[in-house]
Amino acid sequence: MAVTIAIAILIIxxxxxxxxxxxxxxxxxxxxxxxxxxxxxxxxxxxxxTNQAAFSTALIYIVIGGLIGLILGQSVKMIHMPQTxxxxxxxxxxxxxxxxxxxxxxxxxxxxxxxxxxxxxxxxGVGALTFxxxxxxxxxxxxxxxxxxxxxxxxxxxxxxAILLAALLIIINISLPGQYYIYFLxxxxxxxxSAGFFMTLRIGGADMPIVISLLNxxxxxxxxxxxxxxxxxxxxxxxxxxxxxGLILTRxxxxxxxxxxxxVLAGFTPGKKETAAPSSKMDKSAVKTGALAGxxxxxxxxxxxxxxxxxxxxxxxxxxxxxxxxxDQAKRIIIVPGYGMAVAQAQNAVKELLDALEGQGKQVKFAxxxxxxRMPGHMNVLxxxxxxxxxxxxxxxxxxxxxxxxDLVIIVGACDVVNPAANAAEGTPISGMPILNAEKxxxxxVCNIDEKPGYSGVDNLLYEQSHVYSFWGDAAKxxxxxxxxVM
Amino acid sequence: MLLAMFIxxxxxxxxxxxxxxxxxxxxxxxLMSGMNAxxxxxxxxxxxVFITAPAGAEAWSAAALILAMINVVGGxxxxxxxxxxxxxxxxESEVQEIPWQ
Numbered sequence: 001m002a003v004t005i006a007i008a009i010l011i012i013x014x015x016x017x018x019x020x021x022x023x024x025x026x027x028x029x030x031x032x033x034x035x036x037x038x039x040x041x042x043x044x045x046x047x048x049x050t051n052q053a054a055f056s057t058a059l060i061y062i063v064i065g066g067l068i069g070l071i072l073g074q075s076v077k078m079i080h081m082p083q084t085x086x087x088x089x090x091x092x093x094x095x096x097x098x099x100x101x102x103x104x105x106x107x108x109x110x111x112x113x114x115x116x117x118x119x120x121x122x123x124x125g126v127g128a129l130t131f132x133x134x135x136x137x138x139x140x141x142x143x144x145x146x147x148x149x150x151x152x153x154x155x156x157x158x159x160x161x162a163i164l165l166a167a168l169l170i171i172i173n174i175s176l177p178g179q180y181y182i183y184f185l186x187x188x189x190x191x192x193x194s195a196g197f198f199m200t201l202r203i204g205g206a207d208m209p210i211v212i213s214l215l216n217x218x219x220x221x222x223x224x225x226x227x228x229x230x231x232x233x234x235x236x237x238x239x240x241x242x243x244x245x246g247l248i249l250t251r252x253x254x255x256x257x258x259x260x261x262x263x264v265l266a267g268f269t270p271g272k273k274e275t276a277a278p279s280s281k282m283d284k285s286a287v288k289t290g291a292l293a294g295x296x297x298x299x300x301x302x303x304x305x306x307x308x309x310x311x312x313x314x315x316x317x318x319x320x321x322x323x324x325x326x327x328d329q330a331k332r333i334i335i336v337p338g339y340g341m342a343v344a345q346a347q348n349a350v351k352e353l354l355d356a357l358e359g360q361g362k363q364v365k366f367a368x369x370x371x372x373x374r375m376p377g378h379m380n381v382l383x384x385x386x387x388x389x390x391x392x393x394x395x396x397x398x399x400x401x402x403x404x405x406x407d408l409v410i411i412v413g414a415c416d417v418v419n420p421a422a423n424a425a426e427g428t429p430i431s432g433m434p435i436l437n438a439e440k441x442x443x444x445x446v447c448n449i450d451e452k453p454g455y456s457g458v459d460n461l462l463y464e465q466s467h468v469y470s471f472w473g474d475a476a477k478x479x480x481x482x483x484x485x486v487m
Numbered sequence: 488m489l490l491a492m493f494i495x496x497x498x499x500x501x502x503x504x505x506x507x508x509x510x511x512x513x514x515x516x517x518l519m520s521g522m523n524a525x526x527x528x529x530x531x532x533x534x535x536v537f538i539t540a541p542a543g544a545e546a547w548s549a550a551a552l553i554l555a556m557i558n559v560v561g562g563x564x565x566x567x568x569x570x571x572x573x574x575x576x577x578x579e580s581e582v583q584e585i586p587w588q
Contacts, residue, residue: 092529236495
């Protein structure tokens with residue numbers, strides 16, 4: 001007994017120490033390995049302490065699962081990390097649900113305790129919810145199905161009824177002396193599955209970081225409750241750890257979007273565009289200056305003169321010359337990557353641009369918004385894969401005071417996270433959302449696919465400012481053109 | 488035993504909260520995939536159940552074993568791959584530092 005508890009504490013401390021090492025990119029790799037080592041110890045300890053008659057068969061399944069995991073882990077591309085994590089979350093949740101299910105099948109005849117009735121029902125429900133929710137998330141992220149948020153009639157009601165009914169069954173389970181127990185469990189599992197399905201069905205693309213974090217948390221909570229059900233300390237403690245981690249990330253993501261978890265789960269319909277794009281913006285020349293549109297408005301700065309000159313020279317060549325002048329003069333440059341960069345697979349082009357700029361003796365930093373991409377920290381991984389040093393990747397709080405000292409900001413496939421409307425306008429979906437203050441820089445070049453609003457549907461006020469130059473098109477093509485201008 | 492279990496659960500959650508909160512946004516993706524691997528800890532539950540399982544329940548716990556192991560190995564391995572890519576200043580910059588103020 002005392003040994004069991006001691007070993008459990010040792011393993012959980014091993015996990016905690018692993019996470020502690022993850023606080024710095026220098027030690028993070030060893031943190032992960034320490035976590036893996038603790039996991040191996042946990043599995044070995046379970047083997048040692050249980051009846052070893054079924055040892056070899058269990059080992060076969062472990063090896064099969066491990067091999068599949070290894071192949072999966074080795075073959076996925078970094079761009080597909082969000083759906084990979086979602087898929088693994090789903091497997092974790094399903095495994096926890098199956099553990100309690102199997103435990104129920106085994107023990108249901110033998111005077112089971114009340115704690116077990118309650119916890120096994122709960123673990124089954126949460127595990128099933130994690131599984132179906134994750135599978136829907138994978139389908140969405142992989143673009144296989146439900147790419148657009150699906151909002152059914154009475155969607156919210158269906159979801160609430162499923163969750164409440166499952167909760168009710170669990171409570172009835174505990175309060176009755178277990179007579180309907182075995183009949184209730186399949187229903188709880190089904191309710192959990194449908195709750196996960198309906199919950200994720202109406203989530204839109206840019207809300208994915210929140211949902212993935214939440215599902216991550218659920219997979220931990222399911223494991224933790226399953227641990228309570230089968231009275232396994234290591235399982236209960238480690239599951240709680242994962243649950244907490246997921247909740248922390250969920251909260252960070254919600255804050256970075258200035259939205260409550262509730263409003264995310266309630267589904268999202270992008271606001272209607274309030275103003276139609278001016279027709280002058282509609283022609284298809286690849287390079288246009290934002291000044292074109294901005295100059296017509298009440299832009300009373302000195303820039304106006306320059307901007308007027310600009311609007312006379314509408315040909316691509318002139319605009320390109322202007323862009324290369326700006327790049328040439330810039331000493332301090334901040335690059336703002338967004339999901340558009342990932343979609344265009346422009347990371348390597350961005351790395352080449354970085355090398356070219358640094359080759360000219362310019363200082364370059366990257367500004368990473370917490371919700372850029374489809375999962376927390378997504379951009380950092382993609383840029384690291386392209387070979388960019390992490391010292392250059394700055395988060396929101398660190399980089400925001402520096403924008404006003406920047407000569408040039410290059411935006412690559414990011415829209416909502418740099419939209420000044422978040423500060424200026426009231427009542428839009430992004431109002432109050434913390435943004436990267438790209439507009440404060442001397443010049444801004446926007447390398448987005450087009451001038452359409454981002455996920456929020458709010459027109460980007462940045463595009464209309466006179467110091468902002470737009471370079472519309474596929475970032476994988478436009479960024480190399482910028483690189484040419486540097487050289 | 489039950490008491491010890493609850494105490495450890497709560498202690499793990501509180502300590503975890505403090506430690507995880509200090510992980511920088513730079514590493515949030517590896518953090519999440521690492522935590523993801525940890526949620527595969529349910530493999531030990533699956534193992535315990537599998538070993539005591541009578542013939543009827545074997546299939547369920549075998550499925551749990553496989554899924555949990557995919558979760559564990561897949562999670563740790565993608566984290567390993569990602570973290571290997573994170574590199575600090577590779578070359579000493581020849582560029583003169585310009586103050587950002």
